[in-house]
Amino acid sequence: MLEKKAALEKDLKHYKKLKSTWNRIDLGLKIGGGILVGSMTIAGVVCGVVVAPHLLIPILAPQVPIIIGAVEGGLATILIGLNIGVTSRKKKYHKEKCKIVQSYLDKIWLYIEKARQDSIITVAELEGFNKLIEEYCGKMNGINCDIDIDLIKFQKDIKKKHRRL
Secondary structure (H helix, E strand, C coil), X not given: CHHHHHHHHHHHHHHHHHHHHHHHHHHHHHHHHHHHHHHHHHHHHHHHHHHHHHHCCCCCXXXXXXXXXXXXXXXXXXXXHHHHHHHHHHHHHHHHXXXXXXXXXXXXXXXXXXXXXXXXCCHHHXXXXXXXXXXXXXXXXXXXXXXCCCHHHHHXXXXXXXXXX
């Protein structure tokens, strides 16, 4: 029992570390994107208003701010897409994994405390513990682990998941 608890604590530590890494990546993208978009805006204003009439050839003067604006729009779109598309999903995924591991750690703690108080591990407690570990493995792998599995329904569900991929 203690070995399984140690394994779950190791998993929890791992998922918390990954969650904090993705939080830092998300924050870095937000700050870096804000700085890049802000600097491109300032460059567009400077080129369009201040520098263009005095230093550039009159034919190129109107095109420079347009090019800078287009680059700025593309950059903002890419950064927002990365932020929404990748980091938010990764943060949510690791947050859910942490919740699952923590809930099963709490459930396992009850079994361990019962065994410590009684100094006896009954067969029912051992079976309940093993069932709990099986449910945990099933949830972590994304399979709903019921004892009475209808094989035909299970195979249909797997085929549906493969079609979605």
